[in-house]
Amino acid sequence: MPQFLDTTADDFELAFAALLGAKREDSPDVDAVVADIIADVRSRGDTAVLELTAKFDRLDLTSDQLAFSSDEIDAAIAEVGETDRLALELAAERIRDYHVRQMPSDDSWTDKTGATLGWRWTAVSAAGLYVPGGLATYPSSVLMNAIPAKVAGVQRLAITVPTPDGKVNPLVLLAARIAGVDEIYRIGGAQAIAALAYGTKSIAPVDKITGPGNAFVAAAKRRVFGKVGIDMIAGPSEILVIADKDNNPDWIALDLLSQAEHDENAQSILITDDVEFGRAVADAVDARLETLERRAIAGPSWRDYGAVITVTDFDQAAELSNRIAPEHLELCVADPDALSLKTVHAGAIFLGQYTPEAIGDYVGGPNHVLPTARSARFSSGLSVMDFLKRTTLSQMTPAALQAIGPAAETLANSESLQAHGLSVRARLDTLNE
Template sequence: MARTLSTRDSTFETEFTALLGAKREDSPDVAETVAKIIADVRSRGDAALVELTNRFDRVSIGAEALRVSESEIDTEIAKVTDEDRAALELAAERIRDYHARQLPPDQSWQDAHGATLGWRWTAVNAAGLYVPGGLASYPSSVLMNAVPAKVAGVRRLAVTVPMPDGIANPLVLLACRLAGVDEVYRVGGAQAIAALAYGTETVRPVDKITGPGNVFVAAAKRAVFGQVGIDMIAGPSEILVISDGTGDPDWIALDLLSQAEHDESAQSLLITTDPAQADAVRAAVEARLETLERREIAGKSWEEFGAIITVSDLDEAAALSDRIAPEHLELVVDDPETLAAKITNAGALFLGQWTPEAIGDYVGGPNHVLPTARSARFSSGLSVMDFVKRTTIARMTPEALKAVGPAAETLAKAEGLEAHGLSVRARLDQLNEGGA
């Protein structure tokens, strides 16, 4: 079972550091394989895409079938039950409402010398979204990536989703439709990333690629970074629950297991001020693990990476939490707002016992693509900001140039950059000659 730590133990610091440093993922080095696939797609285009797709996905298609037609999407979508469709529509609507508030405003103002300063935001022109095939093909992830892109104003949004054995996921295609995805391609793996980054006869290149994927997809994203922008490379999922003893042990257990069931490398942690609750949650996890469908995965994750930490008070909990910098942080305490104010490093906060983390995965509104592996110390979850870029703006007037130009000239000289200084001086000289 999961390990137990207590801040009262003299060994705590050592044990906690070990927990923080635990290597949860062994990524095999596939860089060479991926480099070959990317080079192949770059040089042979569609021909390579077709060949690789037919081989890896056990199908037999031609280039004309790389793109999934609208009528095919219609046919697949028709298979979705009314209940599933309504749930997905509710999720799309709530995610759209939340992300619409993230659109950053342009700014423009005049300084004391009459210079106009500011910046302008524009959407990335074209974006590509990778969607895994098979078991990890989640319609919710399509919404979480595609909706922010469309809210940002991305004009062309292309999805690549492998369809092993020719089998499509109707809910994934419905999510594409609901989110306003413009193009869908039945391609996966590093070849899909290469096509999005460099383009082929059928797939026009994009400027930014987001979305989760296996180790080949992750390596391909790393390799094409620079040619295009990419989102973060996400690691295994994590949850930290902080409790003051008031939460229902079974609810907490289920919240911990809802991360553990994702992946054997997922990490579920509980920090509690109440040793009795620690025991109760541990027992509840064990009980639930007996019947859970994904008990093998969840059990391994809990056993290997799970932990229950008892602390003296909530301040201690907040301090440990900031060191963990969890992807998901549930505050199951009497006054979650007060505790939340003490938290700095967390991808997403879930306040109070009525906010299970699973709400955030689907219908809360906030994004479920969040920083893992302690990166909440310096990065944020996916948002509209990932699909826009800022252009700064400056417009000097003759008066403004007279006021600040000489300082620029001075600094250019100090840095040994003569042309920089001359470009200012030439203009100042004319202003002085003209008596302006």
């Protein structure tokens, strides 16, 4: 039974604040273990990686076997059926088409002083992508991380994917192949992050690491941040659906469950202006839960973190949505475009009843790596920008320096930075001779 909230109730603010503040993350403190693993990989390189892989993945490898060979990849890929392959190819094509449009432009202009200013975008040289192994191995995540990197122009893209007992998901290898990944290593955990960040004899270091992982991987990413760039540390998934009564309750129920089935800590919230519709959706969730394969996960998520909120109008819904700042937001109302202009803090918005969130997980085109835990207030989903950096450019002419140099000298002196001022003054004195 999820919570039922009503904005007209006296205790609404209290209940809503509790819903917002619910701590859904159980992050075990693995930092000390991770620090040791990173130090070990830094000092002993391949040897440490191989020992840790034998220990955690029950897999004995030599340095030569750390990377999948092209033949091994071919053999695994050959197992994939045509339906799966075509679906992955369609997804890749659509993700690529979307992300190509994100490529930012360089700029350069000359201002009225004669100074030429601008900037230039360039790609990160090498990136590493962590792919979880075992049950929760998602080929779609390989596409969502690897394609933006390749679109950005990353020259060397390496994947690490643990293969416990030697088992690998052929679809992960196929997704990597389709996305143009250059190297695939059969390692995981904090040791994989350490190897990517610092390099070993067999694994060259990268400049940026992205991709989801367990608590060990997350802690390792936090630790190597600064040495390399990292993407966000993602929390449990969330969806907010804003729907009026002209929706099929079963469709909305399935959308809520498609987040709930990810994780017991996932959160699914419905906001509606019709209390009866809210009840109907909750009933539909219960009905679907009876037969859902992952009901042991989706059930507790819905029971513990699910909510149905009744509002007086959709302006109020937008206001609550902005306070929630959801990772995924579905707008199933008569005019979703108008409502979307008011819901400004959200990772991804899905407009209209024919756009279930699951479309965005696979084939819509936009990225499915999105800000969780209210961080859509200040951050964005993964994009080509995560694999690019911008260099600013400026070039003064003598005239430009004469026009603006004195102000720089004044400010440098006001900050007691004499050499700064002198570097301008020495040039001005020569020009004024």
